[in-house]
Amino acid sequence: MKLIDKNSRIPLYLQLMDILIDRMENELGENGQLPSEREICEHYDVSRTTVRQAINELERDGFIYKVHGKGTFVAPKRVEQNLIKFYSFTEEMKKLGKVPVSKVFSFDIIEADRKIAEKLSLPAGSRVYQFSRLRLADNIPMMFETSFVPYDLFPGMTKEDLESTALYDIFKNRFQTTIVMAEELFMPVMTGVKEMELLQMSPSIPSLRIERFTHGEDRLIEYTNTIARGDKFKYHVRLEN
Incomplete structure (x- = not known):
């Protein structure tokens, strides 16, 4: 078990953060x-100020989350999304061993x-489907x-189709429509009250707005506006010279 070294030049709160991260990864779990x-004060013989500084830093870095009246908990690991190639929420969650639900x-x-x-590059007044989904x-x-x-x-x-089948599977299997590519725009936003409630977020959790434009072989086939929890995703982009 790691211990606090009070003779070290490393600040006490940083040592405590390292100890707590080790416990979260090896003992507590998500x-x-x-x-x-x-x-924590009593177990590691440190002041309340040191503990609060460590806890605040861990929360800011996304390692933990607080539930009012209940305590502090280990945050689930973020889903790392690779932006190099096309992806769908359903397939990415399945790859991670998670059960996706819409x-x-x-x-x-x-x-x-x-x-x-x-x-959607359509004439005004064109008929379109409009649907909202909570992705879990x-x-x-x-x-x-x-x-x-x-x-x-x-x-x-x-x-009923959307409740039982992934949208892109409907495109492919029912309408023989091939997705050629998609473009996405990302921007940090303040989370609305409705989204905060649906996503079970606290006001301190940031969110990300994602606009997706999905292209078929010769035209746009989908425009989606998404609010994603900032504590659940991280995005990876590879830049080459």
Whole structure:
């Protein structure tokens, strides 16, 4: 077991952070509860100030999260998303051994306003599907997304289809539509009250807005606006000279 070395030049709170990270990785595991501040003070013979500084730094770095009235817990590891090639939420979660679920909150066929029509390169007033889904992995909310899909390309699609089958599988298997590429735009945003509730986020957790434009062989086939939990994802991009 690692101990605090009070003669070291390394600040006490940094030593304590290292000790707690080791415990979280080897003993507590994801969502495991950390001891209270008082218990940590007594066990490692450090001040409350040192413990709070270590805990605050661990929370800021995404190692832990706090639940009011219950305590401090080990944060689940972030899903690392490689942005070099096309990906889908369902397939990526399956690769990680997680069970993906999509809960469809709304499903409508509407006339696209000018903004949505421009996003999909359609004439204003064109019919499009509009649907919102909460995406979960192992029953943990990960992202909330609203999608728009041209109706003329995929006639007859229903809410029940989306509840039982991944969207891109519907494109491929039912409509023989091949996805050629997708573009994504990322920006940090303040999380809205609705999304915060659906994603079970505390106000201190950041979120990321992701706009996706999915291209078929000769036209856009999907525009999706997503709010993703900042504590659940990290994105990897490789830059070459």
